[in-house]
Structures are given as C-alpha cells and as structure tokens.
Amino acid sequence: MYGVVAVYLDHAATTPLLPEVLEAYTAALAVAGNPASLHAAGRDARRMLEEAREKLAGALGCDPVEVVFTSGGTEAINTALKGIFWARTRAGASARIAASGVEHHATLDTLAWLAGREGAEVVDVAVDGDGRILPAALDAALAGGAAVATAIWANNEVGTVSDIPALAAVAAFHGVPLHVDAVQALGAVPVDFRGSGAAALSVSAHKIGGPVGVGALIVGRRTAADPLLHGGGQQRGIRSGTQDVAGAVAFALAATLAVERRGAAAARTSALRDRLIRGVLEAIPDAVLRGALAGPERLPGNAHFTFAGCDGDSLLFLLDTAEIAVSTGAACAAGVAELSHVLLAMGVDEAHARGALRFTFGASTTEADVDAVLRALPDAVARARRAARRA
Numbered sequence: 001m002y003g004v005v006a007v008y009l010d011h012a013a014t015t016p017l018l019p020e021v022l023e024a025y026t027a028a029l030a031v032a033g034n035p036a037s038l039h040a041a042g043r044d045a046r047r048m049l050e051e052a053r054e055k056l057a058g059a060l061g062c063d064p065v066e067v068v069f070t071s072g073g074t075e076a077i078n079t080a081l082k083g084i085f086w087a088r089t090r091a092g093a094s095a096r097i098a099a100s101g102v103e104h105h106a107t108l109d110t111l112a113w114l115a116g117r118e119g120a121e122v123v124d125v126a127v128d129g130d131g132r133i134l135p136a137a138l139d140a141a142l143a144g145g146a147a148v149a150t151a152i153w154a155n156n157e158v159g160t161v162s163d164i165p166a167l168a169a170v171a172a173f174h175g176v177p178l179h180v181d182a183v184q185a186l187g188a189v190p191v192d193f194r195g196s197g198a199a200a201l202s203v204s205a206h207k208i209g210g211p212v213g214v215g216a217l218i219v220g221r222r223t224a225a226d227p228l229l230h231g232g233g234q235q236r237g238i239r240s241g242t243q244d245v246a247g248a249v250a251f252a253l254a255a256t257l258a259v260e261r262r263g264a265a266a267a268r269t270s271a272l273r274d275r276l277i278r279g280v281l282e283a284i285p286d287a288v289l290r291g292a293l294a295g296p297e298r299l300p301g302n303a304h305f306t307f308a309g310c311d312g313d314s315l316l317f318l319l320d321t322a323e324i325a326v327s328t329g330a331a332c333a334a335g336v337a338e339l340s341h342v343l344l345a346m347g348v349d350e351a352h353a354r355g356a357l358r359f360t361f362g363a364s365t366t367e368a369d370v371d372a373v374l375r376a377l378p379d380a381v382a383r384a385r386r387a388a389r390r391a
C-alpha cells in the first residue's frame with residue numbers, strides 16, 4: 001500500500017483513502033454536471049453536493065449553510081484568517097491577531113503575510129511546556145481588542161489537545177471571533193462546531209481517509225469573512241469556483257466514518273501508542289516524550305520524542321532504510337532541516353529540538369509495526385549519535 005515502505009507511521013502527514021471512500025469517490029467522479037447548471041445533469045450534481053454538505057455538517061455539528069468546501073486545510077485557514085481579518089478591520093476592529101507559537105505553518109505564514117502586507121499586528125498567545133494554549137494567555141492577548149484569534153485544536157507535531165471551548169469562551173468575552181484549526185483533531189477527539197464556541201473551523205479530508213485536495217471551512221452564520229477567490233459567488237460568496245462534487249461526497253463520507261469510528265479507533269491506536277512510548281522509554285532511557293502525557297489531552301495516534309545528541313533527520317533516514325516511515329514533525333526548507341517552531345515555543349532547548357521524531361498511527365497500524373520500531377530504533381539512535389559526534 002505504501003510502495004517500498006513496510007511500516008508506515010506518518011498518518012499525521014497523510015493517511016490512506018478508506019476503501020469505502022475510494023469507491024464513493026470514483027463513482028461520484030463519473031457523474032457529469034456542474035452543480036450550478038439548471039438542467040437535469042446539473043440538478044443531479046447539485047443534489048449530490050448538497051447531500052454531502054448536509055452529511056458533513058452532521059458530522060461536524062454545524063448547519064449545512066455554514067460549510068464552505070475548499071481545496072484543503074491550507075486554503076480553509078487562509079480564507080478564515082484573511083477573510084475575517086479584512087471583514088473585521090473594515091468594520092473598525094483593531095488590526096491585531098492573537099495566535100500561539102505552536103500553530104501550523106498554514107496559520108503562521110498567513111499571519112506573517114498579513115503582518116507584512118496588510119498591517120496586522122500579531123500578538124503571541126503563550127503555551128505551556130506541553131504545547132497547551134493557555135486561556136489566561138489568550139485573555140491577556142485580547143485585552144486591547146483584536147480582529148481575530150486563532151488556535152490549533154490538536155497540535156500536528158506533539159499531539160497536544162488544547163481546551164477549545166475554554167479558549168472560545170475567552171474570545172467571546174472579548175467579542176473577538178475565534179478560528180480553530182481542527183485538521184488534526186477531526187476523527188481523533190470529539191469535534192462539535194456548535195458546542196466548541198468557535199466562529200470558524202478548518203478541516204481537511206486527507207487526514208481522515210478522504211482525498212488530498214479537499215477540505216472545508218466552517219463559517220458560523222454570524223461570522224463575516226471577505227472572499228479570497230472572486231468569481232461565480234458560490235458558497236455564500238466566500239469561495240467562488242465550480243464546486244468539486246466528488247471531493248465533497250468523499251469528504252462527507254470520510255468524516256462520517258471517522259466520527260462513527262472515533263471511539264473504537266482511539267482505543268486501538270492509543271493502546272499501540274502507549275506500547276511504543278513504554279518500549280522507547282525503556283530501551284532509550286534518555287529519550288524525552290514531548291507533549292501532554294497519554295490521556296485525553298494527547299492525540300490517541302501520536303507519540304513524539306526528542307533524543308538529545310543527534311539529528312532527527314538522521315534518525316528518519318536510518319529508519320527509512322529499515323523500511324519504517326516516520327517524520328521529524330518539522331518542516332524541511334530546501335533540504336535543510338529546520339528546528340521545530342513548536343518545540344521552541346514550548347521552551348525545548350536546541351540540543352533536544354534537533355533530535356525530534358514523530359510517530360503517528362492510523363487504521364492500518366498494527367502491533368507488529370510498533371515492534372519493528374522498537375527493534376530498529378535503539379541502534380538508529382546510537383548510530384545517529386556517533387555520526388553527530390563525528391560531524
């Protein structure tokens with residue numbers, strides 16, 4: 001399924017299409033018709049699209065009219081942050097934006113663009129040593145008013161789950177809309193848009209068994225957002241463009257299955273995760289587990305460690321030669337490893353941040369996968385440390 005890779009533990013990067021979703025996706029791709037056309041073919045496409053919108057809304061706890069399909073999480077986040085910032089500042093709100101340092105690059109780079117080009121002032125919201133976004137810090141950040149605040153529900157690197165309802169209550173107290181990046185949270189923790197108190201929420205299909213290139217921004221009825229894309233005025237005018245019916249059908253099914261299966265999947269993957277954590281800490285006593293301790297504040301399918309004295313990249317390549325696919329969690333710019341901004345924001349020192357390794361689990365992960373890592377990792381760490389000493 002993964003080419004030459006025998007053990008795939010990088011489900012946070014992307015997880016395979018579920019077979020049921022692949023079947024529904026390909027069947028929907030065969031249906032011709034633009035959902036905006038008035039003839040019978042168009043009406044058929046429209047019906048499929050609106051059924052998918054209703055289904056996704058059901059899975060996410062929002063109204064169908066609040067679902068804006070996008071090309072993925074990155075577009076959803078860009079649309080939310082730029083769109084809400086523009087609408088709010090036009091209406092007289094302060095140009096501040098509150099965000100933590102553990103957000104995904106889709107958020108951080110959008111904010112940097114807004115700061116560089118649109119005069120936004122980004123105010124940092126502090127996190128604790130596990131990467132939890134602190135409601136008291138959001139409260140302080142919003143004291144002078146803001147156009148928008150944003151928070152990552154579950155961190156994609158260290159797997160820490162923040163208390164979104166508490167953060168949303170703080171934002172509501174200040175009258176500031178909160179956007180939530182729920183890309184890693186969906187299917188892993190209960191995600192209910194209405195109950196969360198968020199003003200807008202971004203999700204992505206390929207993290208939950210749907211296709212790459214499909215996502216959604218949930219925009220609350222009372223949330224104003226200016227469009228990024230102009231054209232035919234589809235989707236409340238927030239996201240013009242002919243809508244991807246097959247993508248919507250596939251995403252809606254993947255989200256429904258992810259929500260239905262969440263409890264059982266979480267129990268299964270968290271048991272595997274805990275087996276890996278126990279095994280790694282036993283075999284490599286100076287390994288440090290990063291993020292919240294196993295429990296509701298940690299993603300069930302995430303184990304993240306730092307190994308001081310070696311490079312995460314070396315570990316990644318050594319494991320790759322053993323046909324084990326993992327991630328350092330951090331971005332790689334032009335082949336040069338970057339230190340993780342998430343670990344640095346959590347206060348991790350450089351020596352540890354350099355040796356980061358993330359294992360993420362999915363529906364296909366087995367005990368045999370975990371045991372393969374436990375067999376290969378101690379030697380990989382020893383070799384990577386020897387290589388780092390020689391360098």
Ligand SMILES: Cc1ncc(COP(=O)(O)O)c(C=O)c1O
Nearest residue numbers: 072073074104106156183184204
């Ligand atoms: C937390 C988080 N936000 C946003 C994104 C971007 O989503 P997409 O890949 O659908 O653009 C990702 C993907 O890695 C993510 O993990």
